Amino acid sequence: MTNPFLSCLRWSVCLLVLPLFLAGMCGCRNKGTGTIPVVNLAEPAGWTKSSMEPLPPEDFGFSVAYQHESGLTLTLYQYSRGKRSIPTSLQTLEIQAQMNYAKEAIREMEHKGYLEIVSEQNSQVVLGESSQQALWSRFRLTMEGQSVLSDIYVWSKDNQFLKIRCSGLRGDDADRLALDPLLTSLGRPVTKNHVP
Structure with missing residues (x-):
């Protein structure tokens, strides 16, 4: 019983x-979903920040969009694609591949006729006044007869890939003055006071 x-x-x-x-x-x-930010998601003066939006499940991450009062737009992507270990060296194949994926997306837009790539610059930069180094690419594009700049930054931190797409750039000092505080924040480690 x-x-x-x-x-x-x-x-x-x-x-x-x-x-x-x-x-x-x-x-x-x-599994390394990246739902906890590994960078400061601050909102410097002049910037408006969106809420964290989940990426597709296979990316294990999120995005946050920023809009500056001058018209600049910046989107941060944090993701792991399910990888448990991600190297931090910018010279590794894993980090280089993330930059190549982002550049390929722009080339695909050109192939589909949405834009024309006029020039491309590639370098390694420091994010604002932080010590964080990142791969950087700048595309000068022609869209609907207008010349525009589009920047991509890629790096990794705490087993997460980080990518920034920035558009609305003019290529002048006003861009740098607007971007530096936000890039500095995104390049610094998370502190208890900045966890959303």
């Missing part, structure tokens, strides 16, 4: 454990 208390206990345990098991089977576990 079965004990009703033990039978009830078994069902309770099953009902509690089953959702956790299914979440694991569906890849819903926290």
